[in-house]
Amino acid sequence: MRRLTVLLLYFARTTLRGLRGSPVTTAVAILTIAVTLVLVGAFDLLLHNMEDLLDDFGRDLHVTAYLEDGLTDAEVSRLAAVLLTVEGVESVRPVSKDEALARFKDGMGADLLDGLEENPLPASIEIQLVPEQRTPAGMRIVVESIRGLPGIDDLGSGQDWVEGYLRALAVVRGIGVGLSFILALAALLIVTNTIRLAVFARRDELDILRLVGASRAFTNTPFVAEGIAQGAAGGALAVLLLYGIFRLVLPGLEFGFEVVLGSAPRFFHASEVAVLIGQGAALGLIGSVAALIGNARP
Amino acid sequence: MKRLRPLDPRSWFRHDPVGGPAAPARADAAIQMYHCSKSYLAGSFALRDVSLEFARGEFAFLTGPSGAGKTTLLELLFGAEHPSEGQIIVLGRNISRLGEAAVPRLRRRIGVVFQDFKLLPRLTVEENVALALDVLGTPRREARAKVFATLKQLGLQHRRYHHPLSLSGGEQQRVAIARALVNEPEILLADEPTGNLDADLTLEIMDLVASTALRGTTVLVATHDLGLVERYGKRSVRLEAGRVIEDHRPAESIA
Numbered sequence: 001m002r003r004l005t006v007l008l009l010y011f012a013r014t015t016l017r018g019l020r021g022s023p024v025t026t027a028v029a030i031l032t033i034a035v036t037l038v039l040v041g042a043f044d045l046l047l048h049n050m051e052d053l054l055d056d057f058g059r060d061l062h063v064t065a066y067l068e069d070g071l072t073d074a075e076v077s078r079l080a081a082v083l084l085t086v087e088g089v090e091s092v093r094p095v096s097k098d099e100a101l102a103r104f105k106d107g108m109g110a111d112l113l114d115g116l117e118e119n120p121l122p123a124s125i126e127i128q129l130v131p132e133q134r135t136p137a138g139m140r141i142v143v144e145s146i147r148g149l150p151g152i153d154d155l156g157s158g159q160d161w162v163e164g165y166l167r168a169l170a171v172v173r174g175i176g177v178g179l180s181f182i183l184a185l186a187a188l189l190i191v192t193n194t195i196r197l198a199v200f201a202r203r204d205e206l207d208i209l210r211l212v213g214a215s216r217a218f219t220n221t222p223f224v225a226e227g228i229a230q231g232a233a234g235g236a237l238a239v240l241l242l243y244g245i246f247r248l249v250l251p252g253l254e255f256g257f258e259v260v261l262g263s264a265p266r267f268f269h270a271s272e273v274a275v276l277i278g279q280g281a282a283l284g285l286i287g288s289v290a291a292l293i294g295n296a297r298p
Numbered sequence: 299m300k301r302l303r304p305l306d307p308r309s310w311f312r313h314d315p316v317g318g319p320a321a322p323a324r325a326d327a328a329i330q331m332y333h334c335s336k337s338y339l340a341g342s343f344a345l346r347d348v349s350l351e352f353a354r355g356e357f358a359f360l361t362g363p364s365g366a367g368k369t370t371l372l373e374l375l376f377g378a379e380h381p382s383e384g385q386i387i388v389l390g391r392n393i394s395r396l397g398e399a400a401v402p403r404l405r406r407r408i409g410v411v412f413q414d415f416k417l418l419p420r421l422t423v424e425e426n427v428a429l430a431l432d433v434l435g436t437p438r439r440e441a442r443a444k445v446f447a448t449l450k451q452l453g454l455q456h457r458r459y460h461h462p463l464s465l466s467g468g469e470q471q472r473v474a475i476a477r478a479l480v481n482e483p484e485i486l487l488a489d490e491p492t493g494n495l496d497a498d499l500t501l502e503i504m505d506l507v508a509s510t511a512l513r514g515t516t517v518l519v520a521t522h523d524l525g526l527v528e529r530y531g532k533r534s535v536r537l538e539a540g541r542v543i544e545d546h547r548p549a550e551s552i553a
Contacts, residue, residue, distance in 0.1 A: 003435040010432055205418050211376075212430040212477065213406030215399060 007218075014222040015229060018198055026230060029194040033234025033280050034241060036183040041242045041268075041276050043176030048272065049265045050169050054162070061134045063127040063142055064156040071123070071151055079151045080125055088133035088142045093126045100124065122153060136162045184283060191230060191287025195223050199291065224288045231284020235277035243267060327387075328354045328485055328516035329375060334384035336370050336540075344370040346540040348384070352518065354484070357511035359527045360520040362537035368520035371537065372487045375518070376408050377401040389484055406434060409478025409515075411507075413490035415470045417462040417477075423449070424458040427477045434481060448480045449473075452506060468499035475506055479515075486510055488519045492526070500526065508532075 019026050065083065067076065080092045095103075100121040129142060139159045147155060199206070206219050246267050253265060268276065329352040336345040345367045352358055360368045373379040374386055377393055386393040391404055409430075417426050424445050431441040449455045452472045462470050471491060478486055488507055492500035504519075504526060511517040521527065527534045536544040 002437065006437050007435045009438075010435075204416075208416055208418060209429060209433060210402070211378075211405065211410055211416070212433055213402045213404075214433040215402040218402075218433055 011221050011225055015225040018202070018222055018226050019229065022194075022198060022201060025194045025197055026226075029191050029230045029284075030234045030237060032190040033187050033231055033283055034237035036180075036187040036283075037235055037238030037276055037280055038241050038245075039183055040176070040180040040279070041238055042245070043172065043179065044272070044276070045242065045246070045265075045268065047169070047173055047176060048268070050165075050172065052266070054165060054169070061139065061162065062129060062157070063139060063146075065125045065127060065146065065149075065152045066122045066154040066156065067124055068151055068153045069122065075151060076123065076125070079149065082149065083125060083127055083146060086142060086145055088129055088138060089127055090130045091128045093128070095124045095126060097121055097123045136166065187234075187283050188287045188290065191227055191284055192291045194230070195227055195288040195291035198226060199223060220292050223292055224285065227284035227288025227291075228281045229284065231280040231282065231287070232277050233280070234283070235280025238280065239268070239273050239276055326354045327351050328356070328389060329518075330385075330387040331371075331374075332385045332387075334374065334381045334386055336367075336374060336379060337382045343540045345374070345381075345537075348537075348540075348542050350535060350542065350545070352516055354516055355511060355514045356533065357508060357517045357530070358519075358533040358535060359530075360518060360537060361522060361524060361527055361534050363522060365539075366537040367540040368522075368537055369489055370540075372410075372489050372518065372520055375485070375487060376405055376410055402433070406430075406481065407483055408485045408487060409475075409481075409483035411471070411474050411478050411486070411488040411491045413493035415462070415474045415494075417470055417473055419461060419463050422459050422461055423454065423465070423473050426462065426473055427480050430477050430480050444480055445476070448476045452476050466499075467495050468502060471495060471499075471503050472506065475503070479510060483515060485516045485518070488517070490521055491519065492521070492523070501529075504530070 065079075067079070071079070076094050080094055083089055083092045097119050100123065101119050104121060127142070127146075129138060132138065133142060136159050139157050139162075143155050143157055143159065146152065209219050250265065329350070331348055331350045334345055334348045335343055337343045348367075348371065360371060362368055370379065374381055374393065375388055377396060380394050384394075388404060389407055391400065393404075396404060418429075421429075424442070427445045427448060428441050431444060436444070446455060446458065449458055452475060454469060454472055454476065457465060457469060457473075462473060465473065471494075475491070478488075486507065491507060492503050495503060500523070507517055507519060508530060531548045533545070533547045535542055536546070
């Protein structure tokens with residue numbers, strides 16, 4: 001235990017000395033990782049917000065059955081009872097023509113429909129789905145099974161919209177993953193070369209350490225720690241930069257977002273910040289290990 | 299010439315499946331080489347069919363002209379190179395069968411000194427010497443005490459916070475010797491340790507090296523300085539073109 005502490009202290013000292021010893025290459029590596037992760041993080045942020053929107057939307061995803069004019073209350077009740085028996089339907093709620101008009105006035109302003117002699121809005125039944133059915137596919141099943149029931153004029157659901165949105169989400173995710181992959185590769189190359197340079201700069205020290213009985217793990221650990229430290233620092237810097245950009249562009253986006261989303265876009269949660277820093281550290285780890293694999297000095 | 303005990307090569311590793319055999323020869327042998335050859339290029343040999351044995355606490359010289367194979371022989375002994383043929387047993391471990399993890403463990407029992415000192419200019423004298431203890435995970439306070447004691451023996455304690463480049467050649471070599479001795483090695487290998495030093499310093503350094511043999515350390519010094527060999531009157535193994543051509547043991551050097 002004591003030996004482990006001594007070794008950890010030694011590694012910490014050596015790692016710090018290594019980082020301080022080559023400030024320029026270290027800074028370049030950190031900046032490269034930061035730039036990479038800013039781009040990766042920006043896509044992440046976009047995806048997180050789009051997913052949040054989908055979640056919000058999904059929570060009140062429901063099907064509306066618009067009714068033919070002239071149905072009696074008894075007929076509406078009977079239809080509602082039939083709809084309740086359809087698989088995937090959780091609850092139904094009839095909305096009369098008057099209620100629909102009241103809602104419309106509430107939402108859009110009272111005077112828009114003034115001048116019309118007749119209420120143009122149809123009566124409807126709002127169909128709430130069981131939670132597991134609140135997906136485009138689940139919704140389609142319910143819609144198909146109630147389409148054509150007598151008394152139903154038309155069916156409305158967010159299905160098409162959600163499907164389109166999911167496609168957009170998939171495209172953004174695809175671009176994000178592809179771009180991240182390419183950028184991560186570039187960052188890896190930089191980290192690998194930084195560590196190679198560090199190994200080269202300290203080859204005399206390494207030779208002497210090997211001479212006095214240092215194991216390969218002993219000589220390699222500080223370099224791996226250097227890579228991880230550079231990666232984590234790059235990740236942290238990326239979070240700061242992203243936050244700055246986020247605050248900067250937020251005022252321009254806020255209004256549009258609030259209309260669609262009902263809430264302002266959000267920044268990363270703490271756990272997502274940790275993931276981004278972790279990604280940086282992982283880049284550093286892989287880069288340094290790759291650099292050391294090619295360096296098999298006796 | 300010293301005669302080696304006849305050995306059955308098949309018995310060399312029978313007892314130890316991992317790193318090497320228990321010493322097949324006398325327990326007081328620190329180094330045993332059996333028909334060792336080292337070839338870097340096909341057809342040309344840096345060492346050829348060398349069989350030698352050095353006892354624990356023995357002090358011996360390796361002599362011969364440049365390119366005779368002295369450095370190669372030392373490199374084989376601390377595992378920097380592997381023999382192309384033959385077997386080497388150092389402190390009971392078969393070098394050619396040592397796994398990668400075992401080589402560092404063996405090196406911690408061997409001190410090595412070079413003509414060019416191999417000190418790190420960025421580190422202080424104390425830090426340079428402490429490297430040999432760092433790899434062992436020696437606690438700092440204990441390491442500093444050991445380094446101080448070793449530097450004091452070599453008369454360098456007042457220089458411990460200096461950097462190597464501010465020291466004279468003789469002082470730098472003493473620092474290198476301190477690094478080699480600080481963890482009390484069982485073998486000290488010195489490759490032309492006085493090659494860069496003037497005559498006075500040469501004697502000073504050689505006296506230091508010789509004194510470690512008195513404490514039970516096996517000391518092997520490679521040198522082309524025959525005057526030095528004569529002066530100390532110890533065993534000297536002469537190499538030429540990779541072969542042992544003479545293994546001279548003055549009567550008083552045989553224990």
